[in-house]
């Protein structure tokens with residue numbers, strides 16, 4: 001049976017009926033990238049309620065690096081179901097929470113003593129990382145970046161850059177948050193060096209907020225929602241040096257880039273840095289909600305007993321799934337697979353770029369890869385409606401994708417790393433057909449004008 005199999009028009013009748021119920025019962029706030037409803041999933045393939053099959057390039061937004069229903073995860077979860085579901089780590093602790101903490105303490109970069117706090121979501125991890133940094137430094141200001149995404153809760157949203165749809169109407173934001181430009185060479189002064197970009201931080205200490213008031217700088221090593229932007233190699237080393245000089249903590253938000261996505265456990269490793277605190281989530285939980293803050297032991301212990309945590313943080317089922325997910329990435333060679341996926345994507349995407357000026361930039365780190373789409377390679381006008389059309393073409397032809405970018409013009413790949421070469425090529429074939437349809441229609445329209 002081929003991986004892609006379309007039985008009905010998309011969306012099919014069952015998905016359409018569910019969408020009508022969704023519209024009546026669920027607010028508009030939570031968006032959906034596709035109008036199709038999932039029935040089951042396996043590996044890198046999703047089947048919808050109408051029996052249509054899709055290759056999944058989204059992985060639930062990067063939460064399934066080890067694949068849908070990874071066998072080790074299923075078996076660990078079944079074992080846990082037979083023992084206990086929830087007792088609350090703050091009431092009756094259990095071993096699996098400690099085992100996840102030990103594992104993250106060992107896997108995160110930095111050869112120093114570490115401790116890990118478990119929570120429920122990426123936003124909660126970000127909130128806690130800032131709380132911990134403030135408690136340790138006894139300072140309040142936080143510096144974040146343009147094009148960053150850190151979540152939707154009050155402080156995380158305040159750290160997030162993009163106004164629509166994430167911030168508009170939700171003012172006032174949390175105070176003492178300051179934003180500087182990110183090293184995004186394609187758009188922010190092309191040709192700017194890592195040193196010049198890093199210097200913007202020193203400059204902010206003169207113009208925006210005094211260094212001695214700053215608790216932490218928080219940054220995604222590869223910007224996720226902001227468009228899979230990879231800064232120059234030396235950028236973070238330079239930023240971290242500046243932070244150290246001023247007693248400021250360096251927090252790497254690895255919610256999207258961590259847990260093997262870029263071909264290393266954490267993207268920070270590609271840049272040779274050792275962040276003071278690292279947040280992880282998404283693929284950490286094996287498909288269940290789980291997030292973490294991992295950091296230097298003395299920093300993590302700065303806040304008092306009872307100051308951190310929450311009812312469900314480090315839920316036993318999530319912990320069991322997490323341990324099995326991490327084992328799967330390790331034993332099944334998924335870090336190397338991520339690098340191979342990145343290479344396969346890059347080769348194909350470079351050929352698209354040679355053919356169609358719609359592809360402005362091809363970029364990525366391992367299996368965290370993307371293309372940025374533009375109307376004109378000179379002006380770099382963002383091709384946002386075209387990006388939307390491409391995503392639509394994809395799901396109508398059996399490929400689930402998600403877009404990204406502050407300017408809504410990036411197609412990003414977060415495919416489960418267990419995808420086979422055949423499935424990946426098939427998915428890339430659909431993406432290529434989508435880009436071709438949009439690029440050639442634009443070309444035809446221009447030649448008739």
Ligand SMILES: Cc1ncc(COP(=O)(O)O)c(C=O)c1O
Pocket residue numbers: 061121122123124126149150151152220224225253254255256257281282
């Ligand atoms: C880098 C980063 N930080 C934080 C978050 C927020 O995570 P969550 O949606 O689990 O709250 C996300 C989500 O996409 C993210 O990509």
